[in-house]
Amino acid sequence: MPQPIPQRSVEDPQRLAAPGLHPRQRAWVEVDEAAIAHNARALGRWLAPGSSLMAVVKADGYGHGAAPVARAALSGGATSLGVATLQEGIELRQAGLVAPVLVMGNLIQPDELRSCLEWELMPTISGMREALLCQNLASGSGRSMALHLKLDTGMARLGVDWGDGVRLLQALLGLDAVRLAGIYSHLADADAPDPGGGGLTALQQKRFESVLRGAGELGLATGVRHLANSAGTLRCRQLHYDLVRVGLALYGQAPAEHLSQTVPLRPAMSVRARVCLIREVPAGVGVSYGHRYTTRRPSRLAVVTIGYADGVPRLLSNQLEVLFAGRRLAQVGAITMDQFLVDATEAPELEVGSVVTLLGDDDGERIGPQDWAQASGTIPWEILCGFKHRLPRLSLGEGERDR
């Protein structure tokens, strides 16, 4: 058995909050695991017959917490898990998850590939170099090593060039200690509207198909075939093949507005923080670093205990809104490392200890990661992954209790 890695596991309660500290003392991320299971079920109903769902839980489950998300997704019908790094795969195993895990990053060191073998994680390979390393490691251990071959069909990132795909497949099948469990590619532009259907996604699919056809003609087994991310999955069933690798949609977010109606998704993340101080100030007072906001009237300013070191982009200074009792309150002045200010002049009931919602629902109003992404020129993926571990992750029930 491999030696346990000296680190805190994802399940370690110490990671949720310092000992003795109330996890809802300052600011926190609430994770609705039932929403994750619901999304997995809803995606499962949409999949082409014969296709199955891989839950992509890399980057700590897109900031939601990898192990709880993985469990929820598996309970909703996902059959495998996708991560980016070896460490992420090991953390899932340490948390007791036994489902097949694909490591989608490129592992290049013999030690990394040896760990894959020991922890039963499937590496992705993009060429013969890593395939031979796997062969040597596996044949030395008396075991066979399952892996997935990645083709580059138009992303120009990981994967062997699709034109060399059949040749590499042939070479792989000559390695007796390596088992080709799957073949895949990644779509670069599946969230772009493509009414004519002749865009990059169609080209990538054509290239993918050409490798599959070439393999078929030579009688080469490819294992599980997969191409679609969330956008590809929601876009059309012809992209589903044997498996889809879904991240963003699993967390309840559509990758683009035009893909938001295909499957009913429930957002799984809320971010909330407490007010720690209220100050009454006259008109004309400069607020926060650089005085990028000046009060225009006598104002009631609330100091909210979350900042850019928690993952609230400083770029959103003076643009953010928070929800309180179903109302939107403007954030004012520069967002600082640990706090920001909100104009609570119109919300006299907001007091020290009140909780405001940065992302999520509050009395029928909702702010989503798309809103932040649009305002700060990024994408919802980056917003979700941006919340730091300084924020405890609480499952929805815990988050609601004693608020």
Ligand SMILES: Cc1ncc(COP(=O)(O)O)c(C=O)c1O
């Ligand atoms: C190879 C691969 N497959 C699938 C995904 C999941 O993508 P999405 O979150 O858009 O579903 C990712 C994420 O970036 C990825 O890198």
